Amino acid sequence: MNELSEFVKARRKDVNLTQEEFAERAGVALTVVRKIEQGKTNLNMDKVNLVLSMFGHELAPVDSKVLKNHLK
Numbered sequence: 001m002n003e004l005s006e007f008v009k010a011r012r013k014d015v016n017l018t019q020e021e022f023a024e025r026a027g028v029a030l031t032v033v034r035k036i037e038q039g040k041t042n043l044n045m046d047k048v049n050l051v052l053s054m055f056g057h058e059l060a061p062v063d064s065k066v067l068k069n070h071l072k
Contacts, residue, residue: 002039004036004039004059005036005039008037008052009037012033012037019034019037025054026053026054028047032047032048032050033051
């Protein structure tokens with residue numbers, strides 16, 4: 001979860017938005033952005049994807065076997 005929090009925080013700062021401004025543009029509550037950036041693990045996947053869509057990304061389940069084979 002740390003990679004997600006670092007990614008979102010860095011990209012938000014790259015576009016010079018406060019957490020509040022970013023939340024408004026992403027269409028989520030400020031608490032959603034704060035929880036993501038703090039590395040909280042009890043997140044709603046739909047809300048996370050609204051945030052990630054601002055950067056052209058999406059969070060999706062991945063079969064760990066497929067991932068391991070891909071990384072070899």
